Amino acid sequence: GAVVSQHPSRVICKSGTSVKIECRSLDFQATTMFWYRQFPKQSLMLMATSNEGSKATYEQGVEKDKFLINHASLTLSTLTVTSAHPEDSSFYICSARDALRGTSYNEQFFGPGTRLTVL
Amino acid sequence: GENVEQHPSTLSVQEGDSAVIKCTYSDSASNYFPWYKQELGKRPQLIIDIRSNVGEKKDQRIAVTLNKTAKHFSLHITETQPEDSAVYFCAASPEDSGNTPLVFGKGTRLSVIA
Numbered sequence: 001g002a003v004v005s006q007h008p009s010r011v012i013c014k015s016g017t018s019v020k021i022e023c024r025s026l027d028f029q030a031t032t033m034f035w036y037r038q039f040p041k042q043s044l045m046l047m048a049t050s051n052e053g054s055k056a057t058y059e060q061g062v063e064k065d066k067f068l069i070n071h072a073s074l075t076l077s078t079l080t081v082t083s084a085h086p087e088d089s090s091f092y093i094c095s096a097r098d099a100l101r102g103t104s105y106n107e108q109f110f111g112p113g114t115r116l117t118v119l
Numbered sequence: 120g121e122n123v124e125q126h127p128s129t130l131s132v133q134e135g136d137s138a139v140i141k142c143t144y145s146d147s148a149s150n151y152f153p154w155y156k157q158e159l160g161k162r163p164q165l166i167i168d169i170r171s172n173v174g175e176k177k178d179q180r181i182a183v184t185l186n187k188t189a190k191h192f193s194l195h196i197t198e199t200q201p202e203d204s205a206v207y208f209c210a211a212s213p214e215d216s217g218n219t220p221l222v223f224g225k226g227t228r229l230s231v232i233a
Contacts, residue, residue: 093162
């Protein structure tokens with residue numbers, strides 16, 4: 001099956017520091033990856049769509065200068081939370097599509113998530 | 120853009136009973152409707168999906184129905200077991216260029232009481 005990994009699984013940082021989260025597709029190529037944020041007992045809220053080799057598309061209300069996304073290869077996308085604050089504490093999950101399945105297949109495979117706690 | 124409504128937000132059933140979760144969507148262009156199960160602190164897991172060229176799909180105790188005219192789709196779990204307890208999310212998207220993300224419902228917390 002299609003496997004997506006995320007690193008780190010948990011991170012605790014001080015307010016004002018930056019945190020980088022990696023999302024990797026392990027056994028398939030992903031031209032498109034998606035970053036979601038999930039607060040406790042809430043649904044997955046899309047933050048941005050990450051496209052390999054181009055700029056990410058951010059959802060309304062998501063600050064692109066605060067949440068930096070880089071999708072430099074077909075298997076890796078990174079999300080950097082800059083100048084993190086306690087309100088950024090959340091569960092961040094990425095998902096990826098399998099590029100070789102073609103454009104008519106939209107199944108997304110999720111990473112295990114990263115729990116960020118900002119003190 | 121797409122808007123997905125999901126009901127109920129919580130659902131408690133006795134073990135062995137059936138559970139039904141319903142979702143509606145707004146964008147008539149949507150034609151891919153997956154259902155995910157998420158256990159606490161874990162990733163969402165795809166349990167079943169349906170595309171607009173079929174009205175019903177079944178996989179053992181799980182079934183999904185789709186009514187494109189009414190823009191709603193439902194998840195049916197029969198003979199529920201305690202391990203079915205989790206949060207279930209429906210989602211919708213068009214299957215076009217593949218850059219279109221899934222739009223999720225708010226989730227249903229299912230509790231199966233032994």
